[in-house]
Amino acid sequence: MAIRGVLRIGEVAVRVLDLEAAVRHYGQHIGLHEVMREKDKAYFKAWDEHDHHSVVIREADSAGLDYFAYKVYDDATLTELEGKIKAHGLAVERIAAGVYPKSGRRIQFELPGGHLMQLYAEKAQIGNSMPTRNPGVLPDEGIIRGMGATRLDHVLLAGPNVTETTQFFIEVLNFDLGEELIDNDSGMQLGTFLCCSNKPHDIAFVLREERGKFHHMSFYLDSVQDVYHAGDIMGKHNISVDVGPTRHGITRGATIYFYDPSGNRNEVFSGGYIHYPDRPHLTWDTTQLGHAAFAIDNQPRPSFFNVVT
Numbered sequence: 001m002a003i004r005g006v007l008r009i010g011e012v013a014v015r016v017l018d019l020e021a022a023v024r025h026y027g028q029h030i031g032l033h034e035v036m037r038e039k040d041k042a043y044f045k046a047w048d049e050h051d052h053h054s055v056v057i058r059e060a061d062s063a064g065l066d067y068f069a070y071k072v073y074d075d076a077t078l079t080e081l082e083g084k085i086k087a088h089g090l091a092v093e094r095i096a097a098g099v100y101p102k103s104g105r106r107i108q109f110e111l112p113g114g115h116l117m118q119l120y121a122e123k124a125q126i127g128n129s130m131p132t133r134n135p136g137v138l139p140d141e142g143i144i145r146g147m148g149a150t151r152l153d154h155v156l157l158a159g160p161n162v163t164e165t166t167q168f169f170i171e172v173l174n175f176d177l178g179e180e181l182i183d184n185d186s187g188m189q190l191g192t193f194l195c196c197s198n199k200p201h202d203i204a205f206v207l208r209e210e211r212g213k214f215h216h217m218s219f220y221l222d223s224v225q226d227v228y229h230a231g232d233i234m235g236k237h238n239i240s241v242d243v244g245p246t247r248h249g250i251t252r253g254a255t256i257y258f259y260d261p262s263g264n265r266n267e268v269f270s271g272g273y274i275h276y277p278d279r280p281h282l283t284w285d286t287t288q289l290g291h292a293a294f295a296i297d298n299q300p301r302p303s304f305f306n307v308v309t
């Protein structure tokens, strides 16, 4: 197995205005499993994730991102990355094991775009409800609950200094640049899509003046048919839809964007290509902005570019 270093997104923590409404949305509607509750927080996992939780929602006066965390291969990797991040010039805060529930020690730093990022190597694993010996293919209760999200897949974050952040992910965290969207006149990077695994992106950034803004968190579904099933759930429960179903030019995923009851954007998607580190990165420019974003009708949506939390 070649994937070492940073493995995947492990946790995203967002603020919501009404905890119970959000629990209904992320639990019953998206289909995540609630695994723990604290006074003002609820913790969720997608059914096929083994770690204790991946989504944390916290009741607060405003929506948006508290922090996000990526899981690294082991503790030695965490130590190595801490040195590299400091050498790159970012201040690193150490967070002891247990401060975040079910979690080993973490390091935390602020990205050039104003987002709080954490890395950790250990989190309690509670499994996906199937045994690891002769697991079968279906959990007892079946896969499809709500939209049937199988995993938290990636986040897209909005803020300034996209190129600086992208360089940090490439040079320090060893991500590959999968795709980029550039301004056709200036060549400036407006959006970057970065890979640490075989996925067409593991994280993405878009340029925006305000610091630390949250564009969306995305959940993977098994098939394009499941994307339409998710759309049926949205219609049935009057969930506010932003765009879709359609397909992205960038990453080629079949997608629907929608909002949680507090206005945080969510995505469900399926498909896309396999990334390998020797794959040339792809560049889109603003002459093809609509096709890059939504490759069926080629229409860039103002809401998609303007609404963040």
Ligand SMILES: [Fe+2]
Pocket (backbone or CB within 6 Å): 154, 156, 216, 218, 267
């Ligand atoms: Fe996405």
